[in-house]
Every structure is written in C-alpha cells, then in structure tokens.
Amino acid sequence: MFAFFYDKLMGPLEKKWIASVRKKIVSGLEGNVLEIGAGTGANFPYYSKGKLERLASLEPNPYMLEQAKDRAKELDLPVEFYEGRAESLPFKDGEFDIVVATLVLCSVSDPQKVFKEMRRVCKKGGKIVLFEHVRTESKSLAALQDFLTPAWKRLCDGCHLNRDTGRYMEESGIELVKEKKYFKGVFVEYEGVNPG
Numbered sequence: 001m002f003a004f005f006y007d008k009l010m011g012p013l014e015k016k017w018i019a020s021v022r023k024k025i026v027s028g029l030e031g032n033v034l035e036i037g038a039g040t041g042a043n044f045p046y047y048s049k050g051k052l053e054r055l056a057s058l059e060p061n062p063y064m065l066e067q068a069k070d071r072a073k074e075l076d077l078p079v080e081f082y083e084g085r086a087e088s089l090p091f092k093d094g095e096f097d098i099v100v101a102t103l104v105l106c107s108v109s110d111p112q113k114v115f116k117e118m119r120r121v122c123k124k125g126g127k128i129v130l131f132e133h134v135r136t137e138s139k140s141l142a143a144l145q146d147f148l149t150p151a152w153k154r155l156c157d158g159c160h161l162n163r164d165t166g167r168y169m170e171e172s173g174i175e176l177v178k179e180k181k182y183f184k185g186v187f188v189e190y191e192g193v194n195p196g
C-alpha cells in the first residue's frame with residue numbers, strides 16, 4: 001500500500017520543497033555512485049548524467065523497484081538495479097566514490113549495520129551524502145515525535161519519526177563535513193567523508 005501511494009502522498013511536499021533539496025544534493029555528484037533505498041527513483045531526475053560513471057541503486061521493496069525502473073527508462077538514465085537491504089550490500093569493499101540515501105535511515109531496521117556497510121562499500125576519502133528526517137533537538141517536538149512513532153511506523157512501512165540518525169553516523173566513524181538543518185532540525189542534510 002505504502003509503496004503504491006508513496007509518490008502521491010509525497011506530491012505536495014515534493015513540489016513545494018523536497019525536489020529542490022534533491023536537486024541540490026545529487027546534481028553535482030560525480031563518478032561511481034550508489035543510492036540505497038532509492039524507492040520509486042525520486043532522485044533520478046536530478047542526477048547529472050554526464051557526470052556519472054556509474055549509478056547503482058538498491059531497494060528492498062519490489063513495487064517501488066518497478067516504479068524506479070519505469071522512471072529511469074522515461075529519463076533514459078542508465079541505472080543498475082539491485083533488490084536488497086542496505087544492512088547487507090551486494091558490493092565489494094571500496095566500490096563506490098559516493099553513497100547516497102534520502103529519507104531512508106528512518107526506515108532501516110538496523111542503522112548501525114547500514115552505516116557500517118556504507119563505509120565498507122565507499123572508497124577511502126569517498127563521500128556519504130544523506131538527506132533525512134530525524135529526532136529534533138527541540139524537546140517538545142521530540143516528545144511529539146516519540147509519541148507518534150509507534151502508530152507512524154505501522155502506517156508508513158517502518159518509518160521512525162524519532163530516529164537519531166546524526167548520532168548513528170557519528171558513531172560509525174564517518175567524518176561529518178556538512179550538516180544543514182531545516183524546520184528546527186526535523187530534516188537534515190548530512191555530508192560525510194569515509195576515513196577508510
């Protein structure tokens with residue numbers, strides 16, 4: 001259900017704001033890029049084809065994967081598709097220059113494993129680029145996120161409103177080089193470097 005309605009549910013927020021963030025974070029990416037949890041391929045229109053050597057995408061939900069394949073075809077974007085979970089990536093160590101995830105870490109079952117895998121498949125000095133909604137530093141808002149999360153998780157395919165993604169990233173050893181917060185830190189753009 002969630003997979004089927006995802007693009008429709010996101011539509012208004014996409015048009016108003018998220019599309020501009022997607023464009024900002026993916027349009028400049030170069031080299032061998034892996035996008036995990038690519039969903040319906042919502043970032044695909046914003047990659048610069050000429051800059052990419054390779055774009056691989058991984059997604060566990062077969063319904064979303066099919067929509068992403070259709071989108072890549074429409075855009076004539078050469079994407080390698082993999083069905084799977086980011087906790088166990090089917091790639092060799094250091095295979096990518098950049099690993100991207102947008103609105104994904106909130107939904108994975110084991111964020112620590114995912115960050116470990118991102119580091120493993122990213123080359124030394126490579127980039128980890130994320131755009132996520134996270135647990136805010138505002139105490140009252142965070143309390144609301146904690147309250148809503150159990151129901152939200154059931155409605156939205158395991159999504160946690162209160163995930164402390166920044167902390168997991170820091171604990172993984174990835175060096176944070178950029179952090180841009182939006183809406184009291186409910187949404188955050190992170191850019192990290194893999195120290196190897």
Ligand SMILES: C[S@@+](CC[C@H](N)C(=O)[O-])C[C@H]1O[C@@H](n2cnc3c(N)ncnc32)[C@H](O)[C@@H]1O
Pocket residue numbers: 036037038039040041042043058059060061064084085086087101102103104107108109110
């Ligand atoms: C809110 S959607 C975001 C989709 C897309 N990245 C975007 O920006 O629109 C969350 C995505 O994470 C995927 N996901 C959930 N658990 C995952 C996991 N363990 N590994 C990889 N992707 C996962 C879901 O299937 C879904 O496509």
